[in-house]
Amino acid sequence: MPQIFVENLEKRFRVAERKAGLWGAVRGLVHRRYREVEALHEVSFSIEQGELVGYIGPNGAGKSTTIKILSGILVPSGGRCEVNGLIPWENRIKHVAHIGVVFGQRTQLWWDLPVIESFELLRDIYRVSPADFTRTSDELIELLELSPLLDVPVRQLSLGQRMRCDLAASLIHQPDILFLDEPTIGLDAVAKLAMRSFVQRQNKERGTTVLLTTHDMDDIEALCTRLLLINHGTLLMDGTVKDLRSDERRVLVDFEGVPQLSAEHASFARERNGSRVIFRVRGRVPEFIADITAHYSVHDLMVEHPPIEETVAELYRKSVR
Amino acid sequence: MNAISKSLWHAYLAVAVTRFKMVLQYRAAAFAGFGTQLFWGFIKVMVFVAFFEATNEVQPMTFSEVLVYIWLGQGLLALLPWNVDAEIANDIRTGGVVYELLRPLDLYSFWFARTLAFRAAPTLLRLTPMLIFAYWVLPLIGFSEWALPLPDSFASGLLFVFSVVATLALSTAFTMVMHVALIWTISGEGFNRMMPGIVPVFAGLIVPLPLFPDWLQPFLYWQPFRGMADVPFRIYSGHIPVDEAFFEIAMQWFWFAVIVVLGYRLLIRARTRLVVQGG
Incomplete structure (x- = not known):
């Protein structure tokens, strides 16, 4: 199970x-x-x-x-x-x-209490033995760097500080x-x-x-x-x-000057910005790059995954009822 | 008591003590409350001075019994269930109640512990100065006739303490009913406006209950608010004799049990419809 x-x-x-x-x-x-x-x-x-x-x-x-x-x-x-x-x-x-x-x-955490008192109250609520509490809280305080915050009332903590304390709690x-x-x-x-x-x-x-x-x-x-x-x-x-990742890659190419792309290459281009072109390629990425560098003069080149946000957003959109 | 239930008891105690400490921080409110209650105490005493001077008939209470009633009433005013705990109301409104349900505690008992502290802490802050003032200071500044008398007897005094403990329990249980009802009403404003008009009248804080007309007495006798002021005050002054006091304190606990069962069952119903906001 x-x-x-x-x-x-x-x-x-x-x-x-x-x-x-x-x-x-x-x-x-x-x-x-x-x-x-x-x-x-x-x-x-x-x-x-x-x-x-x-x-x-x-x-x-x-x-x-x-x-x-x-x-x-x-x-x-x-x-x-x-x-x-x-x-x-x-x-x-x-x-x-x-x-x-x-x-x-x-x-x-209790809004008006210093952080350590919230921890102690939770210790009593969960009936944690004093020895276990000391060991666990010492470790959490060290790992999450809470010692300067322990005597501060929760309402005075920043969001990041509060979240660390919440995690410890x-x-x-x-x-x-x-x-x-x-x-x-x-x-x-x-x-x-x-x-x-x-x-x-x-x-x-x-x-x-x-x-x-x-x-x-x-x-x-x-x-x-x-x-x-x-x-x-x-x-x-x-x-x-x-x-979640498909075999699709983004190929970012900085050409020397604005390129005159062939019709076939242009069909892969998704974004053009002066001398920079972003291609979307599925599979066969090395061949594609070899092809590009053979036909044009390339200043710089980068291959990356499509941002995971885009993939996820795509999935969300597809799931519309 | 075995180890587990002992530590469970300790958990509820810790909740109550923490809340108690927090409420004690509101000292300014307590001092302001003390001032107001002192002022009204004087006005009430003057009203009854006039009342007793204007009548030749034998009244159901003596002036000294009324004095006890007034000063204890002023001191224990905060004990009446006339408002809801803003913290609990806020937890319900914002959905913070989810964290309460994440604790390995019974929700009713958890809230009861908090509510107990919410009722007891401000009372303690106000009762102490009020007793000192009414008993010691008034004679010193020339109002010895208006001062708070001592309990009728040692036994009356002791039973008064027991009765006040029952009052605290009873009042907390009633406040709990309001807290549970907040799950339906969301806002505590309704209770906070309605209860101050109802509770003090039936508890005896506006006019001592024995001074109401005879035909109203049976009705006034069979209602729970009496146990929140009238009973302990009259035990103190001996208006309720020692041998009857035991029965009256038992009645307070009877009402406590009834109201706890009511609140508990209400909470079970609320729990099934509780939709935590932000789901």
């Missing part, structure tokens, strides 16, 4: 709606109309212990809903789900003792599984890198299973061995970052 097992998961919300304007508001008082929103539709996947899985999809795709079901907060409308052999929403209290969750958009009880919902949202480059290397280390050295949602493809490329892609509540892809 995999550590996280999800089969045909369904979640429908009932959303109250009213027509715009004053008349709509008045009618809403008397007669409420509800609309069913399908947040998840037949979502199935399983995750083994120690995996680091990226969960991506556009806003409103159902990522957070999945995480909330997996962590026992929401009850699904249908389907099966087991985490560590427990049904999350039926055994919520037992289940949550073994998971750590960070919602990037809101903090789990989610690990005080040494969970086997870590759910990260947009942990890098709004962070600057340095903070993002720190976050990534920490998550990676936690996964490698402790074997913590990590499921992380993000909009940042660099997060995915840097961290994840596996990728789940969801849109409109339906799982579109379950594979590796490699699978």
Whole structure:
């Protein structure tokens, strides 16, 4: 049995709606109309212990809903789900003792308390023994460089500082599984890198299973061995970052002067900007480059993957209902 | 108590203590509250001075019993369930309640611990100066006739303490019903405007309950708010004699149990419809 097992998961919300304007508001008082929103539709996947899985999809795709079901907060409308052999929403209290969750958009720390007091309160809530707490918190404080922040009330922290503290807070009880919902949202480059290397280390050295949602493809490329892609509540892809890449390459060529491309070569050109031309080539890239350099005088040349964002955006667009 | 339930108890205690410390930070509000309550205390005393001077009949309460009622009422005002915890209201409104559900604790008990601290901390901040003022300072500045008398007897004083503990539990349980209802109403404004008009009247803080007309007495007797002010105050003054006090305290706990069950069942219903925002 995999550590996280999800089969045909369904979640429908009932959303109250009213027509715009004053008349709509008045009618809403008397007669409420509800609309069913399908947040998840037949979502199935399983995750083994120690995996680091990226969960991506556009806003409103159902990522957070999945995480909330997996962590026992929401009850699904249908389907099966087991985490560590427990049904999350039926055994919520037992289940949550073994998971750590960070919602990037809101903090789990107590706003008016110094950071260390939040940690201590979590120690008591999760009933962590003093010895374990000292060991874990010392390690987290060192790795995430929290010592200058410990006595600062949470409301005075910057977003990057707060996120580091939040990450530490989610690990005080040494969970086997870590759910990260947009942990890098709004962070600057340095903070993002720190976050990534920490998550990676936690996964490698402790074997913590990590499921992380993000909009940042660099997060995915840097961290994840596996990728789940969801849109409109339906799982579109379950594979590796490699699978997402086609054999298409971008060939960036700086010519000596503005080139007169032959019709055949011009058909590969996607963007032209003076002496620079960007070609899109599928397979046979070495032959193409040899051909170009044989026919034109080339100043510089670069081959790269198409940006993963474009590939993903393409998949999102294709999945329009 | 085995080790697990002991540490579980410790977890709830830690939640309460933390919240308690946080509320204690609002010292300015407590001092302002103390000033206001002192002012109203004087006005109430003057009203009753006039009342007792204007009547020749024997009233259901003596002036000294009314004094106890007024000063304890001013000191314990913050204990009444007349408002909701802005922090919990905010957690519900913004969806921060998700983190509460991520803790290995029973949600009702978790909130109860927080609510207990929310009720107890401001009360403690106000009660202490009010008791000192009403008992020590008033005689010093020439108002000895208006000062707070001592408890009727040592037993009355002791039972008063037990009764106030029950009041705290009862009031917390009632506040919990409001907190759970917030899951439906989202905004706490309704409660914060409505409850100050209702609770103090039925608790006896506007007019002591024994002074209401006789035909209202059965109704006033069978309602939970009485246990939030009237009962402990009258135990203190001996208006409720010691032998009846045990029964009255038991009644407070009876109402506590009823309201806890109500709040708990309401929370179970709320839980099934809880759609955390930002899903």
